[in-house]
Amino acid sequence: MNAGKKAVVTGGTHGMGLAIVEALLAEGVEVVLTGRNEDNLAQARARLAGRQAHVVRSDAAVTADIDVLGTLVEQRLGRVDALFVNHGTAEFQTLDAATEESFDRQFAINTKGAFFTVQRLVPLVADGGSIVFTTVANDVVFPGLSAYSGSKEALRAIAQVLAAELLPRRIRVNSVAPGFIETPTMGVAGLTEQERAEFLAEGERSTPLRRNGTVDEVAKAALFLAFDATFTTGVELPVDGGWGQGLGAPAPAAEAAA
Template sequence: MTQNGIRFQGKIALITGGSSGMGLATAHRLVAEGARVIITGRDKQRLDAAVAQLGERAVGVVGDATQAGDLEELTRVVRERFGRLDVVFVNAGIGAFQPVSAVTEEEFDRVVGINFKAAFFTVQHVLPLVVDGGVILINASFALYRGAPNAALYSATKAAVQNLARTLASELAPRGIRVNSVSPGYVDTPAFRAEASAEAQAGAASLVALGRVGRSEDIAGAVAFLASDDAAYITGQDLLVDGGLTTVIPAAIV
């Protein structure tokens, strides 16, 4: 860590799905530590509001990561305005929970398209701009470690992106590019609040050893660590950021 704690001075970072939740919190963290940040999102109004929060060191690019044309436009903007990327956080994704019997082919294509296909082609498009020695991070999920009802499709896409990070770590190692994933547990984001009732949110907290669901800032801190030189010898790994949800039994229920 640098002496003054500004680990990303002069760095250029791209965060997909950066207009709210974990992506926006990570953008705030990297900007606070000196980075210039490009964030993406599909909703222009929300994206503009996020950029206004972040200030002059942030740029927003409206786009849908499932669309090749939008990824090409993102790549063009980054190339023309910054010329390179030091950090990429592939964060855009959705939750989708239903029994296997209820998953239509249309829903399968939608969820796989957003959570896996978009992640794959985002990396493919921006990779020529990533500097040697750069960092790529992908947002996965604790769900890839635990079987749960109604989560087969979602969990499979998160297992896919975790494996993508690991295999990219091998492929890009000759360029010194580190690739890791982060696997959040339950996190209090706008999407979590929209999908889970108050009772469900309280129930989720009771399963966590630390007694609370995570905050977006908790994930931002983990991403900032993996993106920094403090993690210079870490690649091909998945970092669980779940308050002990996956591996620790809460003392209250023993």
């Protein structure tokens, strides 16, 4: 159904972004995907070799990189049917330990970088195309992630404004908002194996569906917003097992440990 279409996925070398890329490729979409970690870039190149995938090193916090990305997308793809603004970073810091450097870094990548990525690439998005942001299921707060949550809430607001601004071109702008999703990093930089295990256990305990989500489930939601939800714009679609909708109390500790 989507064969012959073209897409850009920022933060597409691992986790949810890579799942979005692979779902697009499976449907015959040609993809430019970005990352900034050299190991992830190398692994993505090896994994996607021989397919319609262009793996590009690009740092969303560096405006010069964003500009170069725009030139490359124009050269490789020409027009773009769907832009997935998926990149992001999260750092645990409670209020007493928070630093200006960490705060600025998270907003530079998650919010500023996302905004200027869209500014640079939107001229290449076809009229009637779509933009999908990855935000976060923020209806339930998580201590230690105030800067991250703030950066993603700002991104949600930006997405809604852009949905209005791009109406004349019929470009739909929506967001997918993951909850606890099982990924190598669980979306947080620098987690130890023990912290990751605790994160997974907390997801199983506090998510009403009593499990963590998968990257493939996020990818399906993102592709739905990009291609199938043709009469939908300006919305944020939670993919969180009911976590942000207050559908049930967390499992008791004894049940979670069973």
